[in-house]
Amino acid sequence: MADISAADVKELRVSTGLPMMDCKKALTECDGDKEAAVKWLRERGAKVFEKRADRVTAFGRFGMHVGVDNTTSAMVELKCESAPVSQNEEFIQLANDLATALANSDGIDSADALLELDSPSQPGTSLGAQKDELFNRIREVFNVGRFVKIDGGCGGYSHNAGTVSGVILAVDGGDDESARDICMHVAAMRPAVLSVEDLPQNEVNAERETLRNAALAEGKPENIVDKMVEGRLRNYFAERVLSEQAFVKDDSMTVGKFAESKGMSLKQYVHWEISDDGGSSEEG
Numbered sequence: 001m002a003d004i005s006a007a008d009v010k011e012l013r014v015s016t017g018l019p020m021m022d023c024k025k026a027l028t029e030c031d032g033d034k035e036a037a038v039k040w041l042r043e044r045g046a047k048v049f050e051k052r053a054d055r056v057t058a059f060g061r062f063g064m065h066v067g068v069d070n071t072t073s074a075m076v077e078l079k080c081e082s083a084p085v086s087q088n089e090e091f092i093q094l095a096n097d098l099a100t101a102l103a104n105s106d107g108i109d110s111a112d113a114l115l116e117l118d119s120p121s122q123p124g125t126s127l128g129a130q131k132d133e134l135f136n137r138i139r140e141v142f143n144v145g146r147f148v149k150i151d152g153g154c155g156g157y158s159h160n161a162g163t164v165s166g167v168i169l170a171v172d173g174g175d176d177e178s179a180r181d182i183c184m185h186v187a188a189m190r191p192a193v194l195s196v197e198d199l200p201q202n203e204v205n206a207e208r209e210t211l212r213n214a215a216l217a218e219g220k221p222e223n224i225v226d227k228m229v230e231g232r233l234r235n236y237f238a239e240r241v242l243s244e245q246a247f248v249k250d251d252s253m254t255v256g257k258f259a260e261s262k263g264m265s266l267k268q269y270v271h272w273e274i275s276d277d278g279g280s281s282e283e284g
Contacts, residue, residue: 004028057143060274061086062166063095065103066156068176068264073154074103075168076114077145077272085140086163094130097121102149111144148270155179159187165273174264181249182242182259186271191242194266199241207236242269 004024011034013020030036060079067073078095080086101117108114115128122130135142150170157180159165167183193199211229220228237244243256243266250258259266 004032008032008034057081057141057145058274059083059086059163060142060145061092061095061163062158062272062274063092063097063099064156064158064166064168065096065099066154066168066176068153068155068171068174068179070103070153072103072149072151073156073168073170074099074147074149075156075166075270075272076102076147077166077274078142079145079274080142081140083163085138085142088138090134091138091142093121094127094134097130098127098144098147101127102147108147108149111147114144114147145274146272150268150270152267153179155183157183157187159184163274165271167269167271169269170267171259172265172267174259174262178259178262178264182255182266183269185245185248185255186242186269188248189242189245190271191245192240194242194268196237196241196244199237204233208233211236242266 010020057079059082060077063076063078065072065074076095076098078091078098080091085091097120098114100120102108102114104120105117108117115126115131117127119125119127119130131142148168150168152170152172155169155171155174155176155178157167159167165187167186169179169183169186171179208229211232212225215225215228215232216222234244238246238254243254243259245255247253247255247258253261256266
């Protein structure tokens with residue numbers, strides 16, 4: 001049996017980030033062979049992950065790759081078991097690496113395919129290997145959740161540093177700060193759709209009929225009821241439609257008017273929130 005020195009253990013500890021006792025056990029099991037010890041630690045970590053894979057991942061954060069001048073943009077949800085891990089610098093880096101890799105790749109339709117891509121921050125290492133190495137050190141389950149790639153420029157906003165919700169907004173024109181401000185509005189006001197045209201027509205018709213019946217029940221003259229209904233319907237739109245909502249940073253104008261003042265056209269948005277049941281989603 002090889003003589004395992006404290007220096008050998010320390011060297012493995014530095015290179016893997018794993019506890020000293022784990023490193024010593026790996027070197028002992030592998031008769032002092034450092035490369036074999038690293039492989040042994042990875043395999044052991046994979047077995048631990050398999051045993052814990054069904055744990056609830058109710059926390060996490062959203063990684064983003066955004067910019068109004070981008071040719072592609074992306075947002076990725078990376079989930080974990082506890083709030084402290086979501087604030088870990090390497091966890092944050094992994095989330096952002098996932099988003100950057102997704103934005104710069106085509107045909108990614110599953111988490112497994114995404115994890116096979118090269119890591120932007122660790123050349124020569126796959127995102128899956130980066131994730132496994134981090135799990136070996138943290139020993140907490142974390143998984144890739146939802147992800148979206150959008151062609152063209154986007155603004156982005158991560159509420160509470162990305163640990164509660166994330167918004168990505170596709171735009172033509174404008175600037176990063178203005179696009180981010182609208183994303184903040186989406187996170188705060190939670191519109192149902194981007195524009196009036198995106199509302200299901202049957203819902204609009206049902207609301208119009210409800211408002212008309214209510215006005216008639218109030219005894220309003222029938223010749224002015226339709227005008228009253230259209231006015232009240234605008235309030236309905238202002239509650240549900242992003243472009244019609246009063247802008248949270250300046251309620252003297254709608255979001256649509258604010259975007260127009262910045263030379264920006266709103267194309268679509270995605271708003272996700274993290275939770276243990278898959279989270280809520282709003283897309284327009």
